[in-house]
């Protein structure tokens with residue numbers, strides 16, 4: 001059985017313990033007591049050093065705690081020094097105690113209960129039993145939570161019998177002894193995690209993104225140094241956006257929107273001009289293309305895509321008599337054929353006939369038709385067949 005030092009003293013970073021067992025592969029070390037917290041109750045494990053070995057995972061096996069190590073921590077019956085990574089642990093204590101306080105405040109302000117809690121590497125989440133949360137209500141909860149931080153309520157731990165009337169925010173399924181974590185005057189929870197000793201040590205609590213999951217609200221939050229880091233990163237991101245857009249930070253949302261609209265208008269205008277230019281190109285090409293012996297004018301172009309520009313040029317070229325226009329596209333392998341009103345067979349018919357020989361799919365009207373071919377090698381044959 002491993003005695004859990006963090007149950008009574010979550011501020012212990014250094015401790016001495018006796019090695020009771022080491023797994024045959026040397027990876028798992030069992031101690032008579034430990035300050036290392038194992039993943040449980042939504043709070044991740046601690047990392048740190050055990051003797052000369054790095055602790056990379058801590059697993060709660062019920063009676064005992066397994067320290068998963070890289071390197072040799074020692075042999076059974078030896079004493080060993082343990083040191084937990086305090087920055088990581090204190091961060092977890094801030095987020096975890098912040099969650100108790102935030103959940104209690106959601107109940108007090110909105111009557112919204114917390115159904116689950118997850119402490120992640122960068123953000124933590126709680127899932128609330130309400131279908132929606134508007135910005136004004138979220139701001140009220142955030143404000144009240146931070147007031148309670150600044151009121152510096154003591155956070156205490158006691159062991160009580162589960163059958164007593166403990167006044168818990170959320171009922172526990174445990175029987176026998178439960179660990180009662182109390183934020184004085186605000187919250188009582190059955191919890192095995194590590195917590196700070198005063199709400200003041202939680203630091204600032206910020207609500208972040210929210211999403212709807214299964215008809216409930218899941219909300220992200222950050223506490224303490226994480227909140228400081230998140231606010232700093234937000235500021236850096238906004239400042240960079242402001243610098244790139246050459247406008248004051250507070251004007252970035254409206255400025256970016258205006259820029260987006262201008263870009264959309266410019267793109268629309270560009271497309272219109274490109275269409276007009278393609279039409280002019282088609283008409284000029286008809287003037288400049290010499291007629292073949294049969295009196296017809298044929299124009300073949302290679303196109304990156306069979307788009308509106310190609311269509312406009314083809315339409316213009318074949319708006320004059322005796323003209324055939326063929327656009328070849330390699331990827332995806334496809335052709336577009338347009339013919340003048342007086343050209344026979346018509347475009348759709350030509351494509352249909354050619355496909356009988358080429359394979360592929362396609363079709364169209366008398367004046368313009370398109371086909372997709374199985375591979376680009378068939379393009380030259382398509383050219384022969386379509387322009388006869």
Ligand SMILES: [Zn+2]
Pocket residue numbers: 096097100181189191192193194195
């Ligand atoms: Zn807790």
